[in-house]
Amino acid sequence: MVRNHNDERQSGRFAYDGLDRVMHEKARLGILTSLATHREGLSFSDLKELCTLTDGNLSRHLLALEEAELVEVKKGFVGRRPQTLCRLTRRGRRRFLAYLEELERVVADAAAARAKSAAEDAAPLRKGWSPA
């Protein structure tokens, strides 16, 4: 289907199919952005801190992201201390960038709505509706 993103009335105009469900989850979005920002990888404990997640929650989300092959988790050492390191896979980086393009469309659409709404603030209300 050819889409004209300027046509507010077009079928599927606000479907946002690119918002991949594996990534479109609040905690996972935090994890993915953290890892995208720290390309060299982050330790489990740093990631936990940056995203304010519990061990259990972070483990659960990392597992889902690993299963989707978006993130890789590797056991390593810092000196003699064992450390779990996490980072985006190449596929994860690519998919996250595609996801972000759609997210940018949501933000752009909403910004357009906000601007339109501000312009309408002075306009008379449509019949049949009381003021919201």
Add this chain to the structure above:
Amino acid sequence: MVRNHNDERQSGRFAYDGLDRVMHEKARLGILTSLATHREGLSFSDLKELCTLTDGNLSRHLLALEEAELVEVKKGFVGRRPQTLCRLTRRGRRRFLAYLEELERVVADAAAARAKSAAEDAAPLRKGWSPA
């Protein structure tokens, strides 16, 4: 807590607490953006078409958004034909704007990560990691 949004290592830096779970759902994001774009309200069938949702799915999401008092659904008429009209409440508009501010932060953080990543593409890889 005072947050410095430029500090990539700060606790909770990527927590995105403002991504309200009621709104942060793919279909609901489409519904809310549609309604924000059409401030005068949209009919159930227009909304269904714009978001590519089934009757059942749209009803379910509208109910959740109504319960959170973000959206109001009103039975009306176009001539003699009954029509269900949906629109954002004042509270819904305010909450959606706050949500969008957080979403813009995600996009800005990810854009910064993308720029950083591009700059690092030519840099040597960190020891202990094979290329992703």
